[in-house]
Amino acid sequence: xxxxxxxxxxxxxxxxxxxxxxxxxxxxxxxxxxxxxxxxxxxxxxxxxxxxxxxxxxxxxxxxxxxxxxxxxxxxxxxxxxxxxxxxxxxx
Amino acid sequence: xxxxxxxxxxxxxxxxxxxxxxxxxxxxxxxxxxxxxxxxxxxxxxxxxxxxxxxxxxxxxxxxxxxxxxxxxxxxxxxxxxxxxxxxxxxxxxxxxxxxxxxxxxxxxxxxxxxxxxxxxxxxxxxxxxxxxxxxxxxxxxxxxxxxxxxxxxxxxxxxxxxxxxxxxxxxxxxxxxxxxxxxxxxxxxxxxxxxxxxxxxxx
Numbered sequence: 001x002x003x004x005x006x007x008x009x010x011x012x013x014x015x016x017x018x019x020x021x022x023x024x025x026x027x028x029x030x031x032x033x034x035x036x037x038x039x040x041x042x043x044x045x046x047x048x049x050x051x052x053x054x055x056x057x058x059x060x061x062x063x064x065x066x067x068x069x070x071x072x073x074x075x076x077x078x079x080x081x082x083x084x085x086x087x088x089x090x091x092x
Numbered sequence: 093x094x095x096x097x098x099x100x101x102x103x104x105x106x107x108x109x110x111x112x113x114x115x116x117x118x119x120x121x122x123x124x125x126x127x128x129x130x131x132x133x134x135x136x137x138x139x140x141x142x143x144x145x146x147x148x149x150x151x152x153x154x155x156x157x158x159x160x161x162x163x164x165x166x167x168x169x170x171x172x173x174x175x176x177x178x179x180x181x182x183x184x185x186x187x188x189x190x191x192x193x194x195x196x197x198x199x200x201x202x203x204x205x206x207x208x209x210x211x212x213x214x215x216x217x218x219x220x221x222x223x224x225x226x227x228x229x230x231x232x233x234x235x236x237x238x239x240x241x242x243x244x245x246x247x248x249x250x251x252x253x254x255x256x257x258x259x260x261x262x263x264x265x266x267x268x269x270x271x272x273x274x275x276x277x278x279x280x281x282x283x284x285x286x287x288x289x290x291x292x293x294x295x296x
Contacts, residue, residue: 014207047214069231075128
């Protein structure tokens, strides 16, 4: 049993490597051996599994924030007037 | 009208009715706030955001002929604005290195022993995280966390996660290597995750 754990450890990434791989997986396809190693690690590690779910949640949060929950920002009226003048000058 | 003739020449289906752009004098009132908010979220500088909006309208006036009505007027303007913002990134990139070295060195080392999480410092369960999106305080917390990232790192994160650019496109835009990009994205996610956990999930 002990030697089996040793073999698994040797083949799969540690936590630090695993969180980097989970981040990379959101931006590029992983290599086959990386995918297998990561899957083995995640089956055994609740912390890294949570990490992966949480960075996926961050992705959807970033998109929602931009589209529905950004702070209200208005173009200041001076800027608005200035731009209107610039447009008018360019159009004439 | 000249614009119509050019539009016909560009259009692949000659029979399509010509799209009509609204009067440029009304653009600022119709789209100014939306474009300003879009630019400010990315440039994080009010004066630069105002400039970008102005450049966008001027370019739109000049290239109005390329508008083909495949997209709504506002999406067409946002497309031009994105290019203006990307120009700004390119320019900023020539002036300073894009990689933030100090942030770059943060590996959350204090949370690991021999490459494994110290259990009580590892990622915690986030209770009811699906419900967070209904809560305005959550969004405020998230925006606060995002604003703590170094500007360049936040830019890279937004280009990838909000604008959905592919790795290669971001690398070409900012003239950085893919590995460099992936490290920055990893650091951004790590920092945001930790910040949300500390300031939201462990408090609520």
